[in-house]
Amino acid sequence: ATGFLGRNWYKFDRNVWMFDTVEQTAQAFLGVTLRCARCHDHKFDPLSQREYYQFRAFFEPHDVRTDPLTGNLLTEKDATLGDVLRDGVSRVYDREPDAPTYVFQRGDNRYPEKDSPVSPAVPAFLGGTVSVQPVSLPATAWYPHLRPEVTAGLLASADQAISTTEQSQRLADEKYSAAMRAVEERRQQPGATGPDASAPAESEAAAVLKDDFRHQSPVWQVVSGDWRWQDGVLTAPTVSSFATIVAQPVLPRNCRILVRWRTLQPGTYRSVGFSFDYVDQGNSQDVYTAAGDDSQSIQAFHRSQGQQHYPAAGIVKTPLQVGQEVTVEAIVREQQLTLLLNGQQKLAYTMPLARRDGQLSLWVHQGSAEFLEVQVRPLISSLEELQAAASQAAVAARVAAAEVTAAQAARESLACRIAAEQARCGITPGSQSQQLATAAARAEKQAGIARSRVDLAAATDPEKIRELESAIARLQQEANGGGQQYSPLGPTFPQTSTGRRLALAQWITSPDNPRTARIAVNHIWLRHFGEALVPTVSNFGMNGARPSHPELLDWLATELQQSGWQMKPLHRMIVCSAAWRQASVNPDTATADPDNRWLTRMNPRRMEAEVVRDSLLHAAGLLDLQAGGPEIPETEVQTVLRRSMYFRNTPNEKAGLLETFDAPNPNECYRRQSSVVPQQALALMNSGLALDAARHLARNLTDAAARSDAASSNHQFVRLAFESILSRSPTDSEQQACLEFLQTLPDDLQNSTADAFPAGPQTAQRPPATDPAQRARENLIVVLFSHNEFVTIR
Template sequence: MIDMNRRILSLLVLISAVTLAAPAQANPANRQAFVRYFGKYLAQGLNSCGTCHVRDHAEGAESLDDFPHNPFGNQLRETADKLLEQKQDADLALRLKLIADQDADGDGFTNLQEVLSGTAPGDKTKFPAADSKKKLEQLTAEFNEFQNRYAWKPFKPVHRPEVPVVADLNWPRNPIDQFIAAGHEQKGLKRAAEASPEVLLRRVYLDLIGLNPTPEEIRAFLEDAKTNDKAYEAVVDRLLNHPAYGERWGRHWMDVWRYSDWAGYKDALRVSQRHIWHWRDWIIESLNADKSYDQMLTEMLAADELKPDDWDTLRATGFLARNYHAERDQWMDDVVKHTSQTFLGITVGCAKCHDHMYDPIKQTEYYQMRAIFEPYHVRTDRVEGVLDVSKNGIPRAYDRSLTSKTWFLEAGDERRPVKDKSIPPGVPEFLGGKYEVEPVSLPLVASQPARREFVKQDLLDQAKETMEQAKAPEQRAAAESALAVLEAQFAIEAMEVAGDKKSDAWKTAAQNLVKLQREAAIEAAQWELTSAIKQEEQATTALKKAEKGKKKSSISKAKQQLKKAEQAHKAAETQLKKAEDAAKEKLTTKYSPRKQSKYPESSTGRRLAFARWLTNRQNPLTARVAMNHIWLRHFGQPIVPTVNEYGGNGREPTHPALLDWLAAEFMDRDWSMKEMHRLIVTSATYRMAGTGAPENHAIDPDNLFLWKKSARRMEGEIVRDNLLYIPGRLDAAMGGPDIDNHQAQDSRRKSIYLRHAHEKLVEFVQIFDGPSVSECYMRETSVQPHQALALANSKLTFLASEALASQIEEKTTGDMDAFIEEAYLRILSRRPDEVEHQLCREYLLASVKAEGSQPTRDQYEKLITVLFNHNDFVTIR
């Protein structure tokens, strides 16, 4: 039996491309759906293709004809056919439910009874034991209860579930709490009380802006809360409008969207692009402006098709520019793989070589999705004030080829393309929706970006500066001629854009431009000749000097330089003669146009169509995936544990109804992330303390049902940021080029602005489980000795302790008790308890030599260092 199952599974892998084309056929996705439907009630022996199929030959199946359905499989197939005839969904779970009470093999037991008892429902020779009736009744009741739970259907459009009614009507602050409370009641959990005001305030500060509240902010909040029951809500509103909100949540989304700075060396490009930081700044600015999530997705995928002349918005396509890879196939693999996991939470990349093993994604659909991105490439457009794109520029996506083909690859092998027919762009059919492509006409400044006004002005300014800096008369004359040519080129370009081409005015302008270009060529050649003559004279003088010195190596070098100078002199004379002869020819209208990059005048519209399909309300996954990420970063644990895998190989959510409700609410609130943050952090669930009833540990040891607020460790970025912020050393400047990662101990800028790329990581951040460059859909948290060593011995901690001790000592004017309290408030956002206060006093007084004297500055600094190494400093409680 085991051998047969192995052979059957091997066959299914080989024929999956065929079987997925027919919904009623067997395939790995159906098998996975079968397993998920029965869950823990499925016996191991029935987790097999043989549950629905038989083989005709003892040596094994060689084709689908040799691998027919057994009676149970036939029932499933026939039920699917009937549903499809009625234009209904042939979902396997529905089919299993419809035939549960039927007896496929005629052995006197229903299909459900046989599955629950672990006997084959399609084999009449195998049936439950005669004395198993009572046990089967119990199992059936339990299974029915299991099936009556909220149906998690991630591949179906989001429908807002009913908010559950709970016994305790006083606890919930909003519907989130009712979903959580329902779980408490079902599991018999006693939830924690509300967190203390100090703990709650620090929690929401770190969650929303990544910075500690100051002692002044803590005291103000505690005072306000005495008389204002909305004091906390007012804090939330203020934090959501704080500039640091965009930086804090920008880093979260940069994890998910795989932000990476340029990882090249010298002129080489290796993953990502130069100046990709423009995309990072766009992310931060968009979040602070509360740009809707659906709009952000659309702009990241297709800003060049949506707003082709808006250079601020074009920064968003850094999402696509970041995927750059020198190997085109690898590039396309990455963009398909990560776009699907990032926004849809499905592993389309698994279907490159064969039909997906767990989800109903055909191999052809992988190539359809690749075809969406096949035409695009990356370029760098100029920014105002900088003509050299190696120094600054906006890396952005554009469709380079409007006729690019996508070929089906046999077994995913790039060496074996099937070129009978190219694959059209498309999306996985099982997710529904309409993918409708319309080509996009682009404005002139998109296809010819050097036509933009600021670029023209920068070129004029450069030409004028060259003229003003000219030292020799010939050099100035050449610069003046070049400026005149440039101005004339701009003038004739304007005429042509206006449609005035081949008119008398145009012909006059064109002839004038030809005349100016000929004159400029003479002036440039004359300056080249003057320079060459001067260089020859200098080389001659250098040779004479070398000959006097009689050093052979110097003489040889001087002769070589003179030879080069003579050749340059001769070439300059030739060029001048050529320019003078050209100037004598009859004037024509064949002017030389300005050298500039030209790109296609239209775009395929494929990516814009994909973005619109992705953000349509009927798309089942986009809102669910986004809300799961947001929830994860507020609670330290996601609702769907596998944040980038919602398919058959993923894990089921802890609160499926809550996630669906959040997704529906998210879309109803116009995809506003700030609105959802506000809803979450003002909930009673979020406001719970971190400790609860001890008996809960036996019921839910991992706190999956949120009977308390689990503590979590700060990310490395905000550990570093607070080491700067708390002592007032942080430079709050926003945006700009990435800062060398080796400057992390000296730079006062936030961690989000430090370089993050392959082999160019901030060591301090990585010690605290910083994000992987390749992908980081959810960070792992570790506890390791070198984290404490880094925090105790880093230059950042030393400078923070020095600065903070000085500030607090000056503020408290020698009052040791006040110093201790202020230090706790600044670093841990709370006052010390009696034991902690006494321990601090004893430590400080241990250094005092004479009665009545004060602790030394060194002792105060060491106490500050100890508090920076306190577990409460690196923990969000």
């Protein structure tokens, strides 16, 4: 029911959604079209406009929501729905139980007749009545965060958060210990104390990264763009957006970075530079030159969380020439950055973004460049700098310890709130709900105190420290004061369903309504025989076609209802019948029964689009039978070997291969349309999927035929190919034609001087065989896949 109703969902106009829901429900289960009764009384069936809106009233309160499946509450952006749960499932529920339904004058929702709302009812001409009774829902239905798998997932996520913070604490403690050791070691060195001890040290250590790009080095890893080592330089010749290459080592915190490059002519902005503290393309500190036609500059900026920030203080206008070799040096000390261009200082800058450990990357944006040299040397820190670093490490260690305490308190708060909510909602009967509520409220306040202590541990400003201490004292007083108010685990929904949709479903499947059983039987008959007992499968009304065998339709419908709506016995009865087992050719009845009204032969029909593709893969032994999972992008239909039913199919997103063979209309598909067009043969001959399947099957059949002697190998291959693809042995004439093909084509392939004709967009994953004889066998398999018998059900 959720899938059926959710499929009609429409974001921008609820009335469009309701219109489609009413129409598709009526066609699918009642075999009647209601759309014209939206504006006026039905033209053919005895259905008034008011009855149309009474039928709509069954669905008026309902909506669709997304419930979590696990404790993973992360969201992702959906093009239509916006932010949705990454690990969620859609649920239909009654959002507004008291939502009224009005008749729209002439079907225009701008003119509802608000003085006379309608109640849910089925059309009188269909017979029967419905009794709508509210339905009380279990707590896990209206409070999805109380489902056992969700609460278990939330607790597991909290445990993981504790483990993560504990690991961070260990690393912070190690860094603090290392910083203190560095201070002590520096104290022991000559000149560590005295009047010049705190002056910045300009001496440098050996280079941690040095490259003149004469040879390609494994230290570099391309992230994006076109990068080449040629003519003794590293070049980015292709104009693109932030072509980036990264060096592997993590840079020293304080260092001197020297990079020489030459900006080339192609491009617009011609921005060339490097990043330090590089984490990824969205998080780094950056330096670059811009040699655009209208403006030139050297700049410092930073990237954070995927956003680029260009402070005005980091921009220095300076003339630059395309083709000019430039040397840019960056002296990095904690938050201070000094930039030199060709030996001249251009910028002394305080970086607004906090430093972090990272790598060096080179990049080019909307331009091209040649890089000539890179050097990175650590700066030897003064005692004062080491002491400052140790002080920062001490703060980081205190913050990390507070984060562990906060994570533990958050986990305790979560467990207490889960227990309290389970008791309140009756999931754990007999629990002391009042005591659990008090414990949950206190635990949540203690978690808030622990989170405030994290901020306190990081604070350095005396005023800020006083504010946080005062806030913590106030929170502690509130925690000691009792109370039973705490935050819920997640959103809640109405605890009672209107029962409208349940009442309609019960009436649809009741013995008082034989219509639905007839419709179901008609659909089953259509899919077994290729023709329906009632050709207008979604319209059993006055404007629909008459049944070809009304007594048979009624008898099968009665059998379906009496078997408790189990369809398997009905399928078994049909496929075991003499009517279904008729041959598709019967010369004795071709004249007497030209339309096959009396089922004297089977109706040949083309496979459905999904069956064509799946049969192609199955015959080749490539079909992946894995069940379930999320939908697969339709663009991967040529390369992913899952069953075709798992590929996305929407009005705007359709798999081209399936569309060629008349894929179903995603809006409504009560009866598929079948066409015969040249593109279908071309798809089986040229698509990468068909070529891959043919080459794989040819290899397998060649191996099987090789067990025979060489003289009969081709005979065996042809026989196996026919049996594998067409499910029959070849006739004598077919056998002879195929053998001649396999004997002559290898010579033609070897002697031909013509270029190979390109087959489609070159989506095949497997290359053709290099052996001409095997290539001929592959081509024969392609021919048999294109045979009409392969795509025809007889």
